[in-house]
Amino acid sequence: MPHDHHDHLSPSGHPYRSDNDAPLSYWQVMEIAVRELMIEKGEVTAAEVAAQIDAMDARNPSHGARVVARAWDEPEFRAALLADATNATREMGFDIGPMNLVAVENTQDVHNVIVCTLCSCYPRNLLGLPPDWYKTREYRSRTVKEPRKVLAEFGVELPDNVTCRVHDSTADMRYIVLPARPKGTDGWTQEALAELVTRDSMIGTGLAKQP
Amino acid sequence: MYEPGQTVRIRALQPPGHVRTPHYLRGKTGVIERVLGPYENPEQRAYMLPAPEKPLYRVRFSMAEIWGDGAEHPEDTLDAEIYEHWIEAAHAA
Structure with missing residues (x-):
């Protein structure tokens, strides 16, 4: 039912997706910690991490x-x-x-x-x-x-x-x-x-x- | 070592831990489709333990062999990669 006025529907008629306000999971925290440590210790640079993500997305x-x-x-x-x-x-x-x-x-x-x-x-x-x-x-x-x-x-x-x-x-x-x-x-x-x-x-x- | 065309059975083992032999193929009889070569055994590699290389094969099964009377189309086939320590020689079904 597009265009119905309803608290849970966007103007397009689709339901809103809830915001991702949940706390980070154990593994998300682990990933951030390891990445930041490796950058701090000079093992990789932030630019290299970004470039690798770009390379993966380019395939x-x-x-x-x-x-x-x-x-x-x-x-x-x-x-x-x-x-x-x-x-x-x-x-x-x-x-x-x-x-x-x-x-x-x-x-x-x-x-x-x-x-x-x-x-x-x-x-x-x-x-x-x-x-x-x-x-x-x-x-x-x-x-x-x-x-x-x-x-x-x-x-x-x-x-x-x-x-x-x-x-x-x-x-x-x-x-x-x-x-x-x-x-x-x-x-x-x-x-x-x-x-x-x-x-x-x-x-x-x-x-x-x-x- | 097994050769392409050879009939083999997948061993019906139930080891704990990380294994890459699907349950639905354990105990089933198939034919070696090709030899893929030696690969590090994922059952150790998954735990970052020293992983000896094991021969890896592609084994072809008929859907009739896997699913019996429940097969959707008995002559259709399924191929999967199976490590040698999961394989034993068998007679054609």
Whole structure:
């Protein structure tokens, strides 16, 4: 009921979110204390901490989209990506650090979807921070039990003759789905192809956009 | 060491502490999908203890094996990373 006058609704009709006036948690206090101590002792500077936060925030799904578009366009790169995604993406400047990357390819017969049932492992170097739903108990528990129902809720209806492969990131690997290339994109540049690659298509909860 | 294609069973252990073998795969039979190489055992690393390297594998299970009659689509699969000390040789189900 937008525009109703009510104490708990903003003028937009949405409820106000309560202010975060709760005291800091034990771990929040710990983080501030350790950070301030390290700055005081000259181990890091405040600017370095800020720069690292900026670097983490700068990672986003356009990085993964460039990898996918290149794999669609260059058969040799596609083969290298599927054989050793860690090094294939590192050579493009997307270093995954101490983790390793596995790329799994969607085809006419196979659809892949990524989940981390134990926590929230996610290919952050290629996709940035995970969406909130990726970390929910519901997504984590249902995707391994009823992936087709979960995918249908994301708008992806898998035919019976397509095998669904769920990948649970349980340890040191991170996963990215190489979505199927949309039809009608022959001769497109990699820049144009990358525009069709959504975040969800690289998690497996979506498909690449149709041109 | 196990080879790709080999049938294995995940040991149904219940150790305390930080482990990265999900409960829903313990006691289940699958096939080695690929060998990932040696990685430091997270069961020690999580506590900042010396962590010996253990071979890590990707193991593929059928949904029928994991969920039995409750499987949504029995031929669908689930792959997970499992450390060698959680794996024992098995016969194909």
